[in-house]
Amino acid sequence: MSEPAASQNNQSIETELYKKREKIYAREVHGIFAALRLLAMAALLGIYYGLPWIRWDDHQAILFDLPARKFHIFGLTFWPQDFFYLSMLLIIAAIALFMFTALAGRLWCGYACPQTVWTEIYMWIERKIEGGAKAQKKRDQGPRNAAYFGVKIAKHAAWLLFSLWTGFTFVGYFSPIQDLWTSFMTWTLGPWETFWIFFYGFATYGNAGFMREQVCIYMCPYARFQSAMFDHDTLVISYDEKRGNPRGSRRRGTPSADVGLGDCIDCGLCVQVCPVGIDIRDGLQYQCIGCAACVDVCDDVMDKMGYPRGLVKYTTENSLQGKRTKIVRPRILVYIAILTFVSSALVYGLLTRIPLEVDIIRDRNVLYTETDEGMVQNVYNLKLINMASEAQRYKLSVSGLEGLQVLGKTQDIELESGAVKDLPLRVQIDPIVLKSPSSKIMFHIESQTSPEISADESARFLGPASR
Amino acid sequence: MSTLPATQSDKNQLPVVQQIISVMWPSxxxxxxxxxxxxxxxxxxxxxxxxxxxxxxxMGGYTIGFFCFWLLTSISCALTCYFRRPTNKPINPNNSKPS
Known part of the structure; x- marks a missing residue:
């Protein structure tokens, strides 16, 4: 929403925010944007319900395997140590959302937000069972008879089943879905899985079945702060007041000039189709999720009247005021710059990522020991994690001081993909070489199977004070 | 929105369900x-x-952890809501005009 509209609406917003909610019976729409929305909805729901079933190599293609603490994203495996990459991915997603908001307004809300998508599918189920908006309203105001309860039970059963499937799929992203399915069918689900399936299912049922537009109005943080990304060149849905007013009904096919009215025939269809229950003709409103239902329905009316389309349309404030709309503007360039920078950093990071994690922990009990041969010995514990997708054989060497000797396995250290190994190591040196009680030494671990995988890790070597 | 009705003397202006949501959801x-x-x-x-x-x-650890965090964050949200209410009640209730 733009600044002036926001201040104008302040009073009404405050009262509306806290009024008791009345159910909105939105009329079904057909048209270009409705078709686009349907397409986006089908694609997104298809991705959501289908993706966990896709296999990649010998594992689920997308699996945020919480029980095993690793994320599989197609060929890549991420560990908790790789949190950095995921947070970068989130930053990219956030900046991209900001940019699309500045460009195209609430495109996300209208077409891609899970809240919208699931509300749409739940409304579709509702329509299939309960009939259109008018039939629903009539039933709700009518008697509570057997037919009423029959229809309501059928609707809620369908909603609940769909919710359960949604919850199951959700858990399937975090716990291998095929095992989950087997346990689901044999009724041997673990308590936590069961809990989350029902928790998420219930949240879906509540949000898409009952809360609907209230989630956008009261609960969505994005809906509240997106106005900060808006400017006069942002795509919004708006009613063309100059063309539409004064409103009034007239016979079909009558030119507006003949009756001294604007093009709006005041049929009220734009209000009837609105899923958030506003009148787009009142100007830009914070409740508007930009679903374009009013655009579709008004274009239809304009066609019937023989008037040009676009009385309610996607436009910008500048364009409404007769100015030119600029797509490239400083704000967009800044977003593009940040996006390019973070994306290239992520790609660079992923390409140069070394799938080997080495942690060296000194034995904390003893600083150093002197052996019978007069050598100074330090004990370390090496923790190796093979984050590569294949098994590896590693070799190890120590440098930093002259004549360092490693006792323990330094060759052919075998590690399965994803395995963790603790490797106790004793490092000895002739005390003559020691210049100070604490010297820096370097461990070099290299894969014998693929030499490009190597890691260096420093540690302190402690000894007696110089003699 | 400069003044939320929750800060005004009529604390019941916000329906109970929305009061609960305004604590549970951000937390x-x-x-x-x-x-x-x-x-x-x-x-x-x-x-x-x-x-x-x-x-x-x-899975159990994550679940318990999540709910512990939710409990803590909802306590802090609830306290914020609680402290936002004005402390000084008018001495004579008839003096305060209903807003």
């Missing part, structure tokens, strides 16, 4: 974030062993 969001960050660093099974629950599964 849910922050608890989710806290859970993600916390369990990125700490493995629940290791925490279980330290804490004396060696049979704790990871």
């Amino acid at each position: 849910f969001l922050t608890a989710s974030l806290a859970t993600i960050i916390f369990f990125t660093v700490f493995d629940p099974t290791e925490l279980g062993i330290i804490g004396g629950f060696p049979e704790l599964t990871r």
